[in-house]
Amino acid sequence: MRDVMSEAPSDAELVRAVQGGEVAAVGVLIERHRAAMHAVALSVLGYGPEAEDAVQDASLIALRRIGDVRKAESVGAWLRMIVRNVCRARLRSAVSTTPLPELGAAEGPEEIIDRHAMRDWLWRAIDELSPLLRMTVMLRYFSPRTPSYEHLAALCGVPVGTVRSRLSEAVAKLAGAMAATADLVHEDTATLCRASAKEAVETLAAAGQGRFAELTAERWTPDAGFYVGRHRAGDRNFLVRGMADDLEAGVRQRFRSAVAGRDMAIWEMDLVNPPDRPAHCPPAVAWVMSMRHGRMHQLRLFHAPSAE
Structure with a gap:
């Protein structure tokens, strides 16, 4: 398989690369479609930090769910759908209780992880993040009552902007961490x-x-x-x-x-x-x-x- 990071492959080729084990290709897909994802967020939430937050949440969902894509050539529409679902969940509640609306509100964090074949691989990658990034990711994406950005900031003793930058950095690093741990034994x-x-x-x-x-x-x-x-x-x-x-x-x-x-x-x-x-x-x-x-x-x- 050709090196997806050195050429300009199609969306379908990138999806197939990811599903074949080249996890870094997720980052290429997200960056390629980030502008369109952000446009969807802006159309639903308006201008402000909430739109960028929604794109970050959607990016992690994409990282976790990319194996579910059936029509590889339509991955752009799939990414935009995830953003739209995240935005709608934010509008339904001033304090979002789950950043994963399309997975079903009845599922808890362990059930969500259990249903995905890459769960142990993802957790191994999360463990490769720095303690500060790891705590922020676990609270934001895996705590049953997800703290708001303001609550996360108070809990960690940092400004809200720092929480946003940590989540953005964590999402960017997870694909690389998954690629680096692909051949390792993943704890259950x-x-x-x-x-x-x-x-x-x-x-x-x-x-x-x-x-x-x-x-x-x-x-x-x-x-x-x-x-x-x-x-x-x-x-x-x-x-x-x-x-x-x-x-x-x-x-x-x-x-x-x-x-x-x-x-x-x-x-x-x-x-x-x-x-x-x-x-x-x-x-x-x-x-x-x-x-x-x-x-x-x-x-x-x-x-x-x-x-x-």
């Missing part, structure tokens, strides 16, 4: 997610039984800390006290889902408030964890906004 992502989910359930059970301090001493690093943005706001004891205070106030956490990579995991919990104080806490919280040697090292919390 579903197994990682199941193991992480089991750990989350055990953690909540330990908290309810008064063993949270004991469990965290065993499973977290000695210098594990709680972070707000880029700043360390407390140590393990601070988190243990916080969990104890919530339990004493009658607040319970109920496990919902987990996504996990090589050294990062996101647990989403529903927050169940006491009957006499139904608005005591937001409806849900995501534990965003950076791991070190398989143990939790840094924890950030993202509280989902209430429906009101």
